[in-house]
Amino acid sequence: MQVRGAVVRAVGDKWTAETLELADPGPGEVRIKVMASGLCHSDDHIVTGDSVVDLPFVGGHEGAGIIDAVGPGVTRVQVGDHVATAYLPMCGTCTWCAQGMQYICDNGRDVQTGFMLDGTPRFFFSDGTPCGAMQRLGTFANYLVTSQEQCVKIDDDIPFEIACLVACGVTTGWGAAVNGAAVRPRETVIVMGVGGVGINAVQGARHAGAMHIVAVDPVEFKRESALRFGATHAFSSIAEAMPFVHSVTNGQGADAAIVTVGRVDGAIIGEAFSAIRKEGRCAVVSIGSHEPGIEVNPLELVVYAKTLRGVLFGNSNPSHDIPKLLSYYKSGHLNLADLVTRTYTVEQVNEAYEDMHAGRNLRGVLVHEH
Structure with a gap:
């Protein structure tokens, strides 16, 4: 399917809003209809070269949306579920996950390639050239494909502009x-x-x-x-x-x-x-x-x-801590709504990062169109 996303092609470049091709989800993978994405400084670090990745990349790792399709073997979520993304996976069975340290799950290896664990991409340019995705997500696109290990089910009544914030920041x-x-x-x-x-x-x-x-x-x-x-x-x-x-x-x-x-x-x-x-x-x-x-x-x-x-990632266990933090928000013990200083469209991502560098935002949020 065709999707719209913000891409950086080389260190020092600006973000460009482009139409991309998105592959179907494979085994253990899901397609997410991304509703909102936080504009985190970590994505800017790939533009400045502070974080070395295999560009080009679809940006974004702080997302929230709706499960739109699932591949074979998916058991953690189902179509229609509201989810927040986790920018690192949670396999649940490696040495680290088994000790309650999901933030260093072994499946976080090779994220700098932007490709799935099987070494293949899910985003492509119109000429068929592959494009990586930030943290194997790419939440600056209005749809993405990722592993079910990077999805955390959330309550349906939480606004997506709020839910995306717990995905990282x-x-x-x-x-x-x-x-x-x-x-x-x-x-x-x-x-x-x-x-x-x-x-x-x-x-x-x-x-x-x-x-x-x-x-x-x-x-x-x-x-x-x-x-x-x-x-x-x-x-x-x-x-x-x-x-x-x-x-x-x-x-x-x-x-x-x-x-x-x-x-x-x-x-x-x-x-x-x-x-x-x-x-x-x-x-x-x-x-x-x-x-x-x-x-x-x-x-x-x-x-x-x-x-x-x-x-x-806050030395956290996202599968537990993301729902916990959202429960604090719902009970009034955590202020998330006032974190969102301004919202942007995908065409305004460069403006959003200018605002970040100028100190005008606590958090800018990209709101997707579909």
């Missing part, structure tokens, strides 16, 4: 605080960068019972937004934040620091690491430049017994 940010940084009641927590992921790290830290949630971002709109979403204080830099942090921690430093900036480098991670106390936790979510390396003093790491860890 909300789950990643929330999990960065609750799982990655292991925030506990009465703690002091720093969140560096309060965009689409960091704003949900703020919400996760509040849910976990943190006493002081310190948002750090150079953009005034994001600092103001962080205070509305549960931050207790907001500063434009770590240097500005640390006098307050020291004043409430007897000079020790924060219990945890969560790095959710749009583009990270080793110096930023080093700042966060230095801001935490003895036995403090530094959780890094962001990706970006590989150089310079992380500026961490080995003596400080050992003598102060600090922890530095990476966080992928």
Whole structure:
């Protein structure tokens, strides 16, 4: 079938809205009628080259829609189900899934190709040339084919513009605080960068019972937004934040620091690491430049017994955590509606990323036409 989607063909290019051919779902695969997609910074990273993938790609990995068709052997969902996508698969049987670590499922291998696990594409250009898909999804297209392992059934009464947010940004940010940084009641927590992921790290830290949630971002709109979403204080830099942090921690430093900036480098991670106390936790979510390396003093790491860890997909179990977060939303314990700053069409994807870079959005959402 023919579909409409936003494609990037080479590093440094703009997104282009194109008509593509979509193959039918194979064994264990489903076709999703995509209704909405979050415009996540991770997709921009393939444009800038911070994430190396085998371009060209249909963008998008933060989606919600309706199961439109199923291939042989599909058991997890059925036609008509409303689903959120999971940008990493959940096979349920590998070593990691069996230990409750779906975020590092073995079936996440080779996602940089954009092809299915069998090595074949589902998107094609009009001349028959194959096109990969971001995280084997491609939610910037109004239909996609993916594995049933990347679908999570959700309640039918949740708006798609809301549901798509838990497919990446909300789950990643929330999990960065609750799982990655292991925030506990009465703690002091720093969140560096309060965009689409960091704003949900703020919400996760509040849910976990943190006493002081310190948002750090150079953009005034994001600092103001962080205070509305549960931050207790907001500063434009770590240097500005640390006098307050020291004043409430007897000079020790924060219990945890969560790095959710749009583009990270080793110096930023080093700042966060230095801001935490003895036995403090530094959780890094962001990706970006590989150089310079992380500026961490080995003596400080050992003598102060600090922890530095990476966080992928909020270190979550999407099959459980996505429905849980949506239940929090429905019960009024998680603010998702106010995350959506603006909606866009597929032809406006470049404008959406201009708005993101300018700091005008917490999260832009692409709403598809059919």
